[in-house]
Amino acid sequence: MNLAVNPLSLTFAISLVFVALIISFHEKIGLEKDLVFSVIRAVIQLFVVGYLLKFIFHIDHVWLTLIMMLIIIGNAALNARKRAAGLRNAGYISLMAIMTSTGVTLGLLVLSGAIKFMPAQIIPITGMIASNSMVAIGLSYRSMLTSFKDQRQAVLERLALGATLKQASIAIVRNSIKTGMAPTIDSAKTVGLVSLPGMMSGLIFAGIDPVKAIMYQILVTFMLLSATSLGSVIACYLAYHSFYNQQQQLIDMTTNKKD
Structure with a gap:
């Protein structure tokens, strides 16, 4: 199957954006800008x-590939940090x-041999993993905040009864991890039934055997579940300490006061 995308088809696609603009303006949502x-x-970014990527794929150099991977991961971390609303050490975490x-x-x-360390494979998959981890971590931060x-009162009461920081925070941490992983889990539940994944569809369009395309999509699904779970767990267990000061007092994030 051949897909023809040209400037004319992209021009028609812009009309879909105008639909969103009209809805935002009519409903006074304020998202036009x-x-x-x-x-x-x-x-601009995609171009x-x-x-x-065309240049990097052509050069096929290890260091250029690693630099591109670090750029992707760094940008994902910066965007996840924005969801932390001033949380201490959010960028590092x-x-x-x-x-x-x-x-x-x-x-x-x-x-495992599922992919090769070559730019055409490693860079796109790095982007997929990092972006899903970024979304999961951002949701976890919001849930924790x-x-x-x-x-707040329940945490203070547990601290007053002698609970450690982990004991006082563990319920919030676990709930935040669940919140971060929820979109990926929901996506895995409905893949193939509600959504037809872009990677699988793209491989089929390119003429790849549908069975192999399905196997690659299963690989991607497992990969994203692993990445979001690791990212959410690491972020939450490192971040909950930022809600307390060195005296193990709970910080009021809205006023930055200590209790």
Whole structure:
């Protein structure tokens, strides 16, 4: 099956963006500027990255591949940090969580022979893993911030009764991990029934045997479950300490006061 994408078809596709703009304007949602900015930024980024990847794939150099991987992981960490709303050491925690989850998952895939350490394979998969970890960690941060605010009195009571920081926080940590992993788990439950994954569809369009395409998609599903679980666990267990000061007092994140 041949897919023909040309400037004319892209021009027609822009009309879909106008639908979102009209809805935002009519319902007074106020997302018009964000929509326009995101579309312009996406187009520019995709063109830049596309030509950059073409160059890297052609050169096929180990160091260029590693640098590109680090750029992807670093950007994912910066975006995850934005969801932390001033949480102490959020940037470092995000970087550690995404780098570990991506490194472990990629390492297992390469060692098993599922993928080869070549730019055409390793860079796109790095992006898939890092982006899913980024989303999971961002959701975990939001859940922790909300839970520590809503359950503040309960945490203080546990501390007053002699609980350690881990004992006082463990319920919030576990719930935040579940929140971070929820989208990936829901996606795995409905893959093939509700959503037809882009990777599998793309391979079938390219003429690959559907059975092999399905096997690759199963691999991707397991890979993303592994990455999001590792990322969420690492981020949450490192981040909950940031809600306390050195005297093991709970910090009010809204006013930065200690109790």
